[in-house]
Amino acid sequence: xxxxxxxIFPEMFAPLKESIxxxxxxxxxxEISLVNxxxxxxxxxxxxxxxxxxxxxxxxxxxxPIYFALQDIRKTNCKQRIILLSPQGKIYDQExxxxxxxxxxxxxxxxxxxxxxxxxxxxxxxxLSIGNYVLTGGELAAMVIIDSVxxxxxxxxxxxxxxxxxxYSQGLLEYPQYTRPPEFMGMKVPEILLSGHHAKIEAWRRKxxxxxxxxxxxxxxxxxxxxxxxxELLEELAxxxxxxxxxxxxxxxxxxRPKLKRRTKASDQAKPxxxxx
Ligand SMILES: C[S@@+](CC[C@H](N)C(=O)[O-])C[C@H]1O[C@@H](n2cnc3c(N)ncnc32)[C@H](O)[C@@H]1O
Numbered sequence: 001x002x003x004x005x006x007x008i009f010p011e012m013f014a015p016l017k018e019s020i021x022x023x024x025x026x027x028x029x030x031e032i033s034l035v036n037x038x039x040x041x042x043x044x045x046x047x048x049x050x051x052x053x054x055x056x057x058x059x060x061x062x063x064x065p066i067y068f069a070l071q072d073i074r075k076t077n078c079k080q081r082i083i084l085l086s087p088q089g090k091i092y093d094q095e096x097x098x099x100x101x102x103x104x105x106x107x108x109x110x111x112x113x114x115x116x117x118x119x120x121x122x123x124x125x126x127x128l129s130i131g132n133y134v135l136t137g138g139e140l141a142a143m144v145i146i147d148s149v150x151x152x153x154x155x156x157x158x159x160x161x162x163x164x165x166x167x168y169s170q171g172l173l174e175y176p177q178y179t180r181p182p183e184f185m186g187m188k189v190p191e192i193l194l195s196g197h198h199a200k201i202e203a204w205r206r207k208x209x210x211x212x213x214x215x216x217x218x219x220x221x222x223x224x225x226x227x228x229x230x231x232e233l234l235e236e237l238a239x240x241x242x243x244x245x246x247x248x249x250x251x252x253x254x255x256x257r258p259k260l261k262r263r264t265k266a267s268d269q270a271k272p273x274x275x276x277x
Contacts, residue, residue, distance in 0.1 A: 001153055002031045002105040003146045005139075006069050008048055008112060010034035012139040016146065024156045032146065040068040049113055058114030066109060066120050078104035082124045083145070085110055085138030089127030092141075094168035096128065097148045106149065110138030165205075171224045172213040175205040207233040214244055222247065228254040 005013065016032055017025075024030045038046050042064060049059035074080065081103045090096070100106060109116070109124060121127065130141045150156050157163060167173040178189040192204045210233055214221045226234065231254040238245040 004033045004035060004073055004105060005108045005142050006035050006037045007110040007139055008036060008038050009139055010036050021150055024150060029153055029155050030150050035069055037065045037069040040065040060114050061111060061116045063117045063119045070123055073107060080105045080107060082107045084121060084124035084127045085141040086127045087129050087134045089129040092128045092130050092145060097152060100149045101152050108142040110142055112137040172209045173217060175208040211237055226251045
């Protein structure tokens, strides 16, 4: 997958040359290309911004340099997506990260100063914001998106399963993690994790994931999809947190059915019992 960034501060992208993304680039799994759109400015002083029409403070990014840079990058033989970074965009989340992995190339437009001339917006396929706050430029936002999309690309994390249990991947927060030593400053690793009993560990993790999501992110818990195997775990949690039982309708359909009584030959001829079993 290719990530192309249109920016006037390409030096800001040095962090992408470290660690996991560095290895992913060396392995040819991802490619990151930085395009300084100042190079496409026609004026003698390579101006990329100008004062706003109508007055007001700050400078606005001019349309021409970005337009000509995009013309250079646009291809028809691969699935490209132009993403304009803006605090006015749709809030970026894990679901969006997953969706973006379907493209061959993501092209980011990084704003600066007071932002973009409004006409630039019409060349973008979508506008994304990384949160309800205002940054000085789109560079950090582009890095956040590149990092979180790249780690979903097969092979980037080494083991493909590495992100499956991550927070948000299944609509829940991840369970607590521990490593050695088994005890530190009197704080012990939960016994179950040392037991080597895989099924019990899985159940413990799922329950803690449900607990964490309920306690920390009730908004996510309210939207979560549950599985039949969650029934008992959720009922146990409902004993601990009576407010959690308010959501019972979401897992009630998984309530195990009462077992049918086995019929003996004699009872076959007898009248069916009152429950019709
Ligand atoms: C100072 S901001 C401009 C804000 C603009 N005046 C407004 O109120 O919408 C400069 C640039 O930083 C980037 N930026 C700022 N906050 C952002 C956010 N939350 N998410 C993504 N990009 C952001 C955008 O590219 C924006 O054009």
